[in-house]
Amino acid sequence: MKNEMSDEELQQLLDGASPSHRLPFISQPENDDVTTYQHLFTALKQSPPGSLSPNFSASVVNQIQLQQQRATNRRFYGVLSTLFLIGLALSVAWGGLLDFRSSQLVLQTLDQAKSWLFFGLGCLLIIQLLDHQLIKKRMRLLH
Amino acid sequence: MMEERELVQWILAGNTNAFGHLVRQYEKLVFYVIRRLVTEQQDVEDICQEVFIKVYKNLSSFAFEAKLSTWIARIAYLTAVNYVKKSERHQTIPMSETLEFTDEEQDGPAQLLVQRDVSTYVNQLIEQLPLPYRTVLTLYHLNEFSCEEIEQITGMPEGTVKSYLFRARKQLKDKLTTYLKNER
Numbered sequence: 001m002k003n004e005m006s007d008e009e010l011q012q013l014l015d016g017a018s019p020s021h022r023l024p025f026i027s028q029p030e031n032d033d034v035t036t037y038q039h040l041f042t043a044l045k046q047s048p049p050g051s052l053s054p055n056f057s058a059s060v061v062n063q064i065q066l067q068q069q070r071a072t073n074r075r076f077y078g079v080l081s082t083l084f085l086i087g088l089a090l091s092v093a094w095g096g097l098l099d100f101r102s103s104q105l106v107l108q109t110l111d112q113a114k115s116w117l118f119f120g121l122g123c124l125l126i127i128q129l130l131d132h133q134l135i136k137k138r139m140r141l142l143h
Numbered sequence: 144m145m146e147e148r149e150l151v152q153w154i155l156a157g158n159t160n161a162f163g164h165l166v167r168q169y170e171k172l173v174f175y176v177i178r179r180l181v182t183e184q185q186d187v188e189d190i191c192q193e194v195f196i197k198v199y200k201n202l203s204s205f206a207f208e209a210k211l212s213t214w215i216a217r218i219a220y221l222t223a224v225n226y227v228k229k230s231e232r233h234q235t236i237p238m239s240e241t242l243e244f245t246d247e248e249q250d251g252p253a254q255l256l257v258q259r260d261v262s263t264y265v266n267q268l269i270e271q272l273p274l275p276y277r278t279v280l281t282l283y284h285l286n287e288f289s290c291e292e293i294e295q296i297t298g299m300p301e302g303t304v305k306s307y308l309f310r311a312r313k314q315l316k317d318k319l320t321t322y323l324k325n326e327r
Contacts, residue, residue, distance in 0.1 A: 007309070007312075007313050007316070008309060011308075011309060011312055011313075032320065033316070033320075035323075036316050036319050036320050036323060037312075037316055039261050039319060039323070040265060040312065040315055040316050040319055041284070042261075042262075043261050043262040043264075043265035043266075044265065044280060044284035044285070044312075044315075045284055045285065046262040046265075046266070047171075047175070047285070048175065048178045048179055048266055048269075048285075049263075049266065050178060050184065050187070051174065052170055052174050052187075052188055052191060053188065056166070056170055056188070056191070056192075057163045057164075057166035057167045057170065058163065059192065060162075060163070060166050060192055060195045060196070061159050061160075061162060061163045061166070063192060063196060064159060064162065064196060064199055065159060067196070
């Protein structure tokens with residue numbers, strides 16, 4: 001008697017069996033479908049070609065440490081520039097209390113040079129941004 | 144599970160060596176998902192790295208409701224899907240949902256000579272399958288997740304997972320039957 005099994009039944013059977021497992025109750029020993037499915041299930045368990053580089057975990061950890069370092073630096077420079085601005089404001093205010101004229105002179109000078117100050121800051125930011133992009137590109141090339 | 148908790152606690156306390164251990168433990172899982180879903184092979188390692196950086200940044204939100212492997216696989220799956228969508232949008236090719244293989248004649252005699260190995264041939268066939276089929280095949284057979292876990296990872300209902308798994312394997316079997324017949 002020919003024991004025909006549907007694809008669904010065969011798949012369910014092989015899901016529960018090891019790849020080399022023989023299916024004794026299938027009366028047709030040369031059942032092509034079973035053999036093909038066995039080949040397929042074995043092939044599906046094989047790793048795809050290629051692999052990650054041997055130092056992959058180290059490079060992930062390095063990347064995280066780099067990002068943490070960058071965040072720490074950003075925080076440090078943020079705090080530093082805030083303190084500088086507060087110090088500047090306090091010294092101007094303090095100077096205004098002691099000598100109103102000289103404090104006004106400082107404010108006027110700052111006012112006149114503001115466009116140059118903003119230009120300088122802008123240039124600095126652009127340089128930082130380009131530098132960041134360059135580092136990113138180099139890191140990608142290194143991988 | 145206890146070991147996982149301990150490892151996560153070490154990482155959250157700032158121990159990057161512990162994170163290195165976690166990467167080594169799950170790099171194969173992530174590699175399999177990304178390698179099978181992303182067709183641009185030169186980007187695979189970068190995307191794997193991106194996955195682990197996301198894992199590190201979001202680890203504090205992991206509440207042990209699922210296995211750590213399931214959670215990491217979900218991050219890998221979502222990252223890969225995002226990448227595929229972006230790259231397909233870039234190439235203006237819609238994400239294929241069709242069940243047919245691309246009609247490149249790969250079964251010619253010359254091609255068959257090259258594709259002696261069944262595994263190599265199956266790998267080539269898998270690359271031609273639609274994304275959801277590749278996903279369930281990889282997660283089920285390579286990463287050995289259950290259909291229920293695949294539901295948690297992909298968000299597809301369990302019934303859909305089972306149906307995709309059946310249809311993908313049936314298609315591969317049909318192709319493999321022809322291949323094996325030609326080999327004889």
